[in-house]
Each structure stands twice: as C-alpha cells, then as structure tokens.
Amino acid sequence: MEILKERILKEGKVRNGDVLKVGTFLNHQIDIKLLEEIGKEFKKRFSDCDITKILTIESSGIAIACMAAQSFGVPVVFAKKNTTKNLDGGVYSSQIYSFTHGKTYNVVVSKEILLADDKVLIIDDFLANGKAVQGLANIVEKSGASLVGAGIVIEKSFEPGGKEVRGKGIRVESLAKISAMSPDGKIEFED
Numbered sequence: 001m002e003i004l005k006e007r008i009l010k011e012g013k014v015r016n017g018d019v020l021k022v023g024t025f026l027n028h029q030i031d032i033k034l035l036e037e038i039g040k041e042f043k044k045r046f047s048d049c050d051i052t053k054i055l056t057i058e059s060s061g062i063a064i065a066c067m068a069a070q071s072f073g074v075p076v077v078f079a080k081k082n083t084t085k086n087l088d089g090g091v092y093s094s095q096i097y098s099f100t101h102g103k104t105y106n107v108v109v110s111k112e113i114l115l116a117d118d119k120v121l122i123i124d125d126f127l128a129n130g131k132a133v134q135g136l137a138n139i140v141e142k143s144g145a146s147l148v149g150a151g152i153v154i155e156k157s158f159e160p161g162g163k164e165v166r167g168k169g170i171r172v173e174s175l176a177k178i179s180a181m182s183p184d185g186k187i188e189f190e191d
C-alpha cells in the first residue's frame with residue numbers, strides 16, 4: 001500500500017534497532033483519513049471472505065480495527081489485558097508476550113461476545129514475533145469460531161512472526177512489509 005509506505009518513510013523512527021515508532025499517524029496521533037484507506041484495503045484483500053467480527057487487542061489495534069470494521073460492516077471485539085472481574089458469563093483467555101512492553105499479559109474475551117458461528121478476522125498494527133496474532137487465534141479456537149485470517153498494517157518480515165503464523169495455516173495480509181531497518185533510520189520494504 002503505497003501511501004502507507006510513504007508515511008512510514010517520511011515519519012517512521014527506528015528505535016533500539018528493531019522497534020518502529022509511528023506515533024505521528026498510527027500509534028499516538030491517529031490519521032483518520034489514512035486509517036479509512038487502510039480499512040478499505042483490508043476489505044479489498046478479504047473481499048472473498050464472509051466475516052462477522054473483527055478481533056484485535058487493546059490498545060493500539062482498536063482504532064485500526066474500528067476503521068476496518070466500518071468497511072466490513074461488522075462489530076469490533078477487543079481482547080482486554082488483565083481484566084477478569086467485570087466480564088459476565090466467563091472468558092476465553094490466552095497468555096500473550098508483549099514485544100514492546102517486554103512482559104506477558106493475560107488477555108481475555110467474554111464468552112458472551114465471541115460465538116461459535118462467528119467468522120473472525122484478526123486485525124493488528126504490527127506483526128513482529130507473532131505472539132499477539134497467535135494468542136488471539138488461540139482465543140478464536142477456544143470459542144469454536146472460525147478464523148478467516150489476520151490483517152496487519154506493518155509486518156516486520158525480518159522478524160520470525162510472519163513465517164511462524166503462516167506456517168500454522170493462518171492467512172496473513174500485511175499492508176507494508178519491512179524487510180530491513182537500521183539504527184540510522186534506513187527502512188527497506190519487501191516489495
């Protein structure tokens with residue numbers, strides 16, 4: 001997706017060698033117009049699929065998932081971190097190691113919200129080691145719903161997540177694939 005790649009090149013900042021900061025349009029300040037285009041692109045890529053719910057993880061995936069959901073005309077469900085007390089009817093849970101925070105979260109979705117006849121598309125901002133996508137896929141599996149695939153805004157394809165997730169038979173569509181990043185700020189795309 002060219003307009004996304006241009007924004008990454010213009011505003012992305014490489015930190016600690018493997019973390020890309022995109023706080024000016026995706027993770028802190030949010031460019032709604034760009035997100036609208038991202039939502040439409042996900043809809044185009046998964047147009048062959050019958051999707052009933054979009055699943056993401058709080059917090060950075062929520063805005064992206066909401067814009068995508070508008071294109072699909074379906075609700076967004078976000079997995080909550082560390083919340084077990086105020087969800088009625090029990091939860092599906094999974095342990096997810098956070099790439100950016102360096103700790104493991106217990107992530108939950110209410111059993112009342114994810115249903116066995118749902119067809120679920122996972123949406124997230126980044127794909128790095130694949131823990132977030134695999135944790136969410138695990139929740140979908142526990143619910144008995146079908147997983148259609150995962151839509152990712154930025155995949156860092158020099159990290160192992162993409163290969164691992166696809167190796168498990170999960171369809172992954174990434175709008176920008178970064179093949180290399182260097183500490184001096186150089187960013188290269190796969191295609």
Ligand code: 5GP
Pocket residue numbers: 018019020021022027060097098099100124125126127128129130131132133156161
């Ligand atoms: P994974 O679980 O695939 O290792 O990492 C994905 C999650 O970590 C995403 O939900 C995202 O929030 C965060 N993440 C991974 N890499 C980056 C990065 O380079 N920049 C930012 N801003 N977040 C990242």
